[in-house]
Amino acid sequence: MVEKLYEGKAKILYPTNDAEILLTYFKDDATAFNAQKRGQIQGKGEINCAISAALFEWLETLGISTHYVDRPAPNQMRVRAVKIIPIEVVVRNIAAGSLCKQTGLPEGKILPFPLVEFYLKNDELGDPLLTSDRLTILALATPEQIEQIKFVTLKINQHLSEFFDRCDITLVDFKLEFGLDSQQRLLLADEISPDTCRLWDKAESDINARVMDKDRFRRDLGEIESAYQRVQQRVLEQIARKGEW
């Protein structure tokens, strides 16, 4: 068995024979509230791997550079080796989660423009929200890279919002991570899945019934697996029909 390079909360990274390529193994483990809450979501690894692979592949066709290479097994993804920029980039279209807690905005309020926020990726510090001056002082990326991240992030938001709309799902907010490859190219990395997005079923008006993402786990709403499965089914269905759009 090859020794792992890194184990995170939801994924394990392994080296491959090619120094430029890593193998990601998606776990069923789920954590929330900075890992204070832990559990397992049956089948989550395969579902998140399938959704992420499909979305990365589709985003590539739209000119977004990602770390995705292929999916050799249901819960495994081969990716380009990147140095992750330790910033969690959050985009919000609708107020929810920490935005509501910190500002008092009501959950569900449609924001006047997509809000792009940067959080420091550091569990010990609790992933604090960064101001733009803090971002500059920390120098985690060059000002040009930050501008590029903002630009690409807004493009991704446009594409994904339209895409989920076709799935009859509202893309409320989501988190992205970026990395730099050996040639310093900026690539979208990590995953795009119900673990990292807030997704509301358009067909449901009830504030609990509409939740199709990790908030089901965070808020103990039950039926987590089936919600993730429904997201997977709708995403794959839409990808298969993209020729008709």
Ligand code: UDP
């Ligand atoms: N998010 C994530 N990882 C994190 C923090 C947030 O994937 O470490 C996602 C989360 O699932 C949601 C969005 O980013 O889709 C915004 O999360 P928020 O800041 O509201 O934090 P939360 O209250 O969910 O912890």
